[in-house]
Amino acid sequence: MVGSPVLLIAIPLLAAFLIPLIGMIWKESVRLIPGLVLAFMLVSSASMLLYVTNNSTIIETIAGWQAPWGINLVFSPLTGFLATLMIFLGFIVWLFSYRFKRNVDFEPAKKYFIFLMMLVAGAVGIVITGDIFNQFVFIEITSISAYALTAFYTGRNSAEASFKYLLMGSLSSSALLIAIAIIYSQLGTLNMADIADKMYLMPTGYKITALIFFFMGIGIEAEIFPLNGWAPDAYTEAPGPIGAAFAGIVVKAGVYAMIRLVFTLFDIPNSMQFLVVIGLVTLIVAETSAIKQDKLKRMLAYSSIGQMGLVFVAFGIGTAEGVFAALFLMLNHAIIKPLLFLSGSYLVFNSKEKKISEVNGLGKHMPITSLLFALGAFAIVGLPPFSGFWSKLSVLTAAANEGMILIIALVLIVSVVEIVYYFRVVNRIYFFEKSDNVVVQKPRINAMIAMLILGSIILVIGFDPDIVSIYLHKASHDLMNTREYIDNVLSIGQSLTK
Amino acid sequence: MNNELYEILRYGILGGSILLILIGLYAALTKRSLIKIIIGLSIVDGGIHLLLIGIGYVKNGTAPIFSPGFENSTANMVDPVPQALVLTAIVIGFAVTAVALSLVIRLYRHHNTLEIDEIKNLKW
Numbered sequence: 367m368v369g370s371p372v373l374l375i376a377i378p379l380l381a382a383f384l385i386p387l388i389g390m391i392w393k394e395s396v397r398l399i400p401g402l403v404l405a406f407m408l409v410s411s412a413s414m415l416l417y418v419t420n421n422s423t424i425i426e427t428i429a430g431w432q433a434p435w436g437i438n439l440v441f442s443p444l445t446g447f448l449a450t451l452m453i454f455l456g457f458i459v460w461l462f463s464y465r466f467k468r469n470v471d472f473e474p475a476k477k478y479f480i481f482l483m484m485l486v487a488g489a490v491g492i493v494i495t496g497d498i499f500n501q502f503v504f505i506e507i508t509s510i511s512a513y514a515l516t517a518f519y520t521g522r523n524s525a526e527a528s529f530k531y532l533l534m535g536s537l538s539s540s541a542l543l544i545a546i547a548i549i550y551s552q553l554g555t556l557n558m559a560d561i562a563d564k565m566y567l568m569p570t571g572y573k574i575t576a577l578i579f580f581f582m583g584i585g586i587e588a589e590i591f592p593l594n595g596w597a598p599d600a601y602t603e604a605p606g607p608i609g610a611a612f613a614g615i616v617v618k619a620g621v622y623a624m625i626r627l628v629f630t631l632f633d634i635p636n637s638m639q640f641l642v643v644i645g646l647v648t649l650i651v652a653e654t655s656a657i658k659q660d661k662l663k664r665m666l667a668y669s670s671i672g673q674m675g676l677v678f679v680a681f682g683i684g685t686a687e688g689v690f691a692a693l694f695l696m697l698n699h700a701i702i703k704p705l706l707f708l709s710g711s712y713l714v715f716n717s718k719e720k721k722i723s724e725v726n727g728l729g730k731h732m733p734i735t736s737l738l739f740a741l742g743a744f745a746i747v748g749l750p751p752f753s754g755f756w757s758k759l760s761v762l763t764a765a766a767n768e769g770m771i772l773i774i775a776l777v778l779i780v781s782v783v784e785i786v787y788y789f790r791v792v793n794r795i796y797f798f799e800k801s802d803n804v805v806v807q808k809p810r811i812n813a814m815i816a817m818l819i820l821g822s823i824i825l826v827i828g829f830d831p832d833i834v835s836i837y838l839h840k841a842s843h844d845l846m847n848t849r850e851y852i853d854n855v856l857s858i859g860q861s862l863t864k
Numbered sequence: 865m866n867n868e869l870y871e872i873l874r875y876g877i878l879g880g881s882i883l884l885i886l887i888g889l890y891a892a893l894t895k896r897s898l899i900k901i902i903i904g905l906s907i908v909d910g911g912i913h914l915l916l917i918g919i920g921y922v923k924n925g926t927a928p929i930f931s932p933g934f935e936n937s938t939a940n941m942v943d944p945v946p947q948a949l950v951l952t953a954i955v956i957g958f959a960v961t962a963v964a965l966s967l968v969i970r971l972y973r974h975h976n977t978l979e980i981d982e983i984k985n986l987k988w
Contacts, residue, residue, distance in 0.1 A: 510959055510960060514963060525970040526983055528967055532964050532967065533901065537905070544912060556945070
């Protein structure tokens with residue numbers, strides 16, 4: 367075991383604020399330090415994940431205040447799995463964008479990497495914290511860096527997309543704060559385990575009001591249906607690798623915060639059906655919108671929203687199998703969608719409009735990038751030898767075991783829609799003639815390595831899904847077992863007071 | 865302070881905070897000027913801060929500070945946690961407002977207007 371959970375938050379934050387200082391002395395460090403930090407975090411987080419899979423959950427109390435009073439960090443199989451996944455994605459995004467343009471200035475590169483580090487720190491914080499107000503603070507850190515990264519390019523309409531995101535994000539964070547105020551006024555505690563333990567004391571009316579405000583507050587990061595208006599614009603206007611970071615890091619953190627609420631904090635009986643309903647609505651609305659898009663990144667953004675809908679449907683099945691399927695989907699989405707964003711951003715690199723029609727015939731001119739995009743497209747719709755197949759299969763079997771025929775039918779219909787719009791792009795890449803005014807952009811070597819890593823992971827999981835399923839089973843057991851979570855967190859406090 | 869006055873004060877604070885939140889929401893959702901929208905968001909924030917402070921208030925409360933002569937008055941201290949939350953929330957609100965205003969500057973340079981109806985390169 368290397369390091370401790372608190373380092374996963376402290377080190378990237380420290381690095382984010384040290385980058386400009388060290389950058390004044392040695393300019394290259396601005397690009398190198400984030401990579402070193404993320405590599406260390408990845409090793410540390412992976413080793414802790416191995417430890418918690420075989421032993422007990424790591425719980426760290428901050429500043430010596432025990433569990434119900436102070437802030438604690440919980441590194442369990444579930445949170446550790448998600449944290450490791452996010453840090454890995456952060457590393458891939460860094461590798462891809464290390465020198466993202468040939469002669470990018472020092473200033474933009476500095477800002478870009480500062481915000482990338484803050485994004486990763488905030489997202490990891492959302493996942494491993496055990497305190498709802500602390501989670502609110504991390505959600506704000508993540509959101510503010512996401513607003514800034516969305517507005518990174520001055521030439522595009524990025525400021526508009528970012529303002530739209532900020533408007534929705536700011537209102538929803540207000541809702542989150544109101545929800546926290548309701549919980550605190552009723553239960554007098556902010557610790558998640560303590561809230562879950564005392565939840566039965568809360569009148570049902572307050573409970574439902576708080577849950578609705580929480581949904582409004584967190585749904586925006588998790589891209590659930592009425593709150594995802596920011597996503598298509600932000601994904602389109604942000605730099606390509608940042609789209610990958612949104613899909614792989616920010617959204618995963620939002621989904622985690624949501625399921626922690628529903629599974630652990632609130633014991634409202636019908637909330638599972640509610641998850642299924644919002645998941646299905648999100649899925650259907652997003653996939654039907656995706657098929658109408660003529661811009662590549664916008665289509666990918668809608669597809670990303672749709673996948674999150676499917677994740678919520680799988681969580682809403684409510685059994686351990688359903689949770690396993692949902693976590694598997696999250697893992698696959700976190701690997702495949704960044705691959706699509708990264709390779710897609712090179713396919714439309716030099717075009718102004720980023721239209722799908724501009725990828726015509728690029729298969730001959732940029733063979734590896736096109737192949738990787740096609741691989742991602744095949745994997746995300748769930749064709750058999752790739753990783754996406756296993757997650758979709760596990761959703762369907764979990765639904766079948768519960769007799770939810772409607773879910774199976776809808777998921778299959780939506781898969782057909784997905785196949786239509788992804789294969790349309792792949793068809794254009796390989797079987798259309800390239801028009802003369804499209805300028806081909808060769809990927810840089812570091813970007814190529816980043817994409818190849820993601821592509822090979824898709825193949826490895828596709829051929830041997832068992833190498834990840836042990837972690838996923840542990841994580842789903844961890845999420846389902848609320849009592850164990852509460853006892854784990856609160857017993858630490860008791861043992862210290864004795 | 866007698867009971868009646870305390871109850872009036874308590875409900876006054878809660879009602880006032882909800883009123884502030886609603887005023888802010890009205891401004892943020894109906895005004896067409898970017899600056900007014902941001903002012904609305906700040907008013908919502910202010911309302912929520914007041915709500916949090918109101919939750920932590922106790923009857924005849926004193927400041928939650930241990931000082932000479934007040935060692936035994938923990939029972940009367942107001943709850944310090946909401947105050948800590950409000951301090952944090954103020955800082956966050958400040959950061960969000962700063963980012964929002966810098967985006968407005970960028971938008972103004974790009975479009976030469978602050979009217980949200982005229983900034984429509986993307987679908988709203």
